[in-house]
Amino acid sequence: MKETVNEMGSFIELSGPHLLILEVALHVEKILCDLQEEIAHMIEIELVQFQVQWVYISDNHKIKYESNENFILEMAYLDKKKFESIEVNGTEQTVYFQGLMALNDQREEFKVERVIQEQDDYLEKLPSNWDPPSGSVFQKVPMHITRPEFQKLISDLANIGLSILKIDRIENPVLWNCHLLKKEQDSAASRIESQVNTLYQRIPAQFCNFVCRIGFHEIYAQENKRKYGDGIYFSSDVKQLMKEATDVEKIIHFFEAEVFIDLEFLPQVHHR
Structure with a gap:
């Protein structure tokens, strides 16, 4: 080897x-x-953990759950479970969500709190047409390809010999809130050197779920010529994206997203 x-x-x-x-x-x-x-x-x-931190109260002290246990509790909370069992300092602790209390295997009882890290709960900022979150970081919601907003995309793809099999809306409350926070930060700073564009990225099939879970990362993107150096590359034109493709699979996966572009870095085209 x-x-x-x-x-x-x-x-x-x-x-x-x-x-x-x-x-x-x-x-x-x-x-x-x-x-x-x-x-x-x-x-x-x-x-x-950036959005929410679960804690339990022992001897009048708030003790944070470790990051992995925090994640498990939040997913169980989103899934509307009645309780969830986790390991805490070598003991099993069962958290009951309705009464916000926990009981460990030593029969010790603790009060539990779900502490919002930002000013507002990220679950309260979701678009009105989104489905209620379940016990997963994201959901795929099938969309009707006959909707008016998809007609230009359908036409562009048809011009290069491609047809749409299905369109899914990705509903990820955590990523959505990060996106809103970035918008709020730019608005508060009265930034004029950045703008938001609707852009496209082609993702290999094996990485699609990763993008739905944690967003765009360079490692998941289709290989390109890196004309402007390292970074995450998007395109405003699906036809151009296909022209730059070095290999074409039978089923191609595109993501459409609002992307922040730093105008101060153009023409380096730095996306984030």
Whole structure:
């Protein structure tokens, strides 16, 4: 096995009997998939903790739950569970959401609070047409492709020989609130050097759920020529995006998103 590392990434070259190469390749692929899931989950946990912190009260002291347990409790709360069991300092603790109290395996009882980190609860800022959050970070809501706002996209894709199979609206309350916070910060600072555009990004199928969970990251994007250096690349034109594609799959996944663009960095085209 030979590994090469350069500015484009890390590459592994295998040699030997075919079946052995296949076995090693599958093993390496599993390691990489597990690592991607671990990293995505860590980012999910951080995003949730930025919005809300669960605490329990012991001897009149508010004690924060660890980030992973905080995430578990928030997901159970969104799923409208009656209770959730977690491990706290080597003991099992069961949190009852209706009465906001916890009971551990030592029969000790604690008051529990859901502390909002920002001024308002992120669940209260969601668009009125969104479905109620469930016990997941995001939901995919099927949309009718006959809706007027999709007609230009359908026409653009038809001009390059593509047809739309389905359109899903991604409802992620945590990412939505981060987006609103960025808008509020720019508005409060009266910034004129940034603007919001509706842009597109093509994402390989295996990374689509990661983007729905934690947003756009360079590692998930389709490879491009990096004309302006490192960063996350978007396009305002789906047709141009397809022209730049180095490979075309039978089913292609596009994301449409509002993207903040720093005008002060143009023409470097720095997106975030």
